[in-house]
Amino acid sequence: MHLKYESTLREPLVDGVKDYHQVTEDIISPIEAKPGKLWYVGLVVSICLLCFGVFSVTWEVYYGTGVWNLNKTVGWGWDITNFVWWVGIGHAGTLISAILLLFRQGWRTGVNRAAEAMTIFAVMCAGQFPIFHMGRVWMAFFVLPYPNTRGPLWPNFNSPLLWDVFAISTYFTVSLLFWYSGLLPDFATVRDRAKTKLRKLLYGIASFGWTGSTKHWQRHESLSLVLAGLSTPLVLSVHTIVSFDFATSVIPGWHTTIFPPYFVAGAIFSGFAMVQTLLIITRKILGLEDYITVGHMEAMNKVIVLTGSVVGCAYLTELFMAWYSHNPYEFAEFYKYRAAGPLGWSYYIMMSCNVISPQIFWFRKLRRNVLVTFIMSIIVNIGMWFERFVIICTSLYRDYLPSSWSYYRPSWPEIGFYLGTFGLFFTCFFLFAKYFPVIAVAEIKHVLKTTGKSFKEDMEKYEEEPAEQFAHDVAHH
Secondary structure (H helix, E strand, C coil), X not given: CCCCCCCCCCCCCECCCCCHHHHHHHHHHHHHCCCCHHHHHHHHXXXXXXXXXXXXXXXXXXXXXXXXXXXXXXXXXXXXXXXXXXXXXXXXXHHHHHHHHHCCCHHXXXXXXXXXXXXXXXXXXXXXXXXXXXXXHHHHHHXXXXXXXXXXXXXXXXXXXXXXXXXXXXXXXXXXXXXXXXXHHHHHHHHHHCCXXXXXXXXXXXXXXXXCCHHHXXXXXXXXXXXXXXXXXXHHHHHHHHHHHHHCCCCCCCCCXXXXXXXXXXXXXXXXXXXXXXXXXXXXXXXXXXXXXXXXXXXXHHHHHHHHHHHHHHHHXXXXXXXXXXXXXXXXXXXXXXXXCCCHHHXXXXXXXXXXXXXXXXXXXXXXXHHHHHHHHHHHHHHHHHHHHHHHXXXXXXXXXHHHCCCCCCCHHHHHHHHHHHHHHHHHXXXXXXXXXXXXXXXXXXXXXXXXXXXXXXXXHHXXXXXXXXXXXXXXX
């Protein structure tokens, strides 16, 4: 009797003829080989960007936030725009890992490891912006809620800055635990294959003495489920809290109840786009096309078109409410200053990148095209950056006092800080791609027997054989 776990109509998640040994070879050997020239070029460029970022931030701390082009009306500029953007990018990793694990979605196995790493690096980038936005960075410890010797001086729990501290630190901690616990079995594999004593020692320390016993696997499964259960509400809460930075204020354009769900949908939207950007490059350079398949990309493109449509609905809702409410300030904000003011160009970039362009993914051929997916993933992230810029800057640059109206453009330290976070992000990602398994070997092996191409073909043969035998028997009879 042949037991089958998955329909043969479904697309295989692992292409090619693979067995367990071949999976290990394909994913672990890039770690053991010497990196190519492209890797070194990428790393050097990233480190240069990082150094420029460090210089820009040092300049800002030394001379004060006056070197940023913040003015009377625009008190939040590129710094908070970039903060919200990076937090959004960090969303997809935890979503892919936690929610799809709880829903038992097999296609997450090829993409979850890189997506989780991306989450951690993006949150590291995001966390810096509110700290340096304070100006006096050495006062940053005042936001930490701890009993102190300064009498009744506690952090202001009404401050959005404090909410961000809680949200980001919790999110970072849980994501890091989730990512690292998944790496343990793979670290042990690298340790057991290591040729030099140093590699054996370092990967041995990293794998925490993993032996692959039944007990270890049982605990590993339990921990994954517990962390997935913790992460799922975090995915929703973190960007909701970030949206409360705006929604709890009374400024026209911010004071809306639609912000939390719309920010969460936007975060998943931009996060999945960033996963696409990174994985298309990674699969090409490391030759992992059999594991990160076109099927994986199609599944993620479906999520992108769904969340893009949700974000589009939110934009239209905002426009409708501004008209329906008969509030002159809301109406002026959306129709005069956002859609038609001096910064109106940013609004139309946002609309075309986030709402119109993802609609091409309704067509299967385009959803499964690697080049189209890559270009679209970059367009979506540009659009999501402009969304944050539109929400922050176009809501602030036209005040109640026309005398204080201003135009906003960033200064070089602001741009340098932003480029520096890209440097940090890609430096971390290049090092991760070189020294860590980019794909979860153990999880690919787990789904190989049910979703591997060669196993599916075997199933089809098994299914056809009894039918042929029956037809032969009937004819003979």
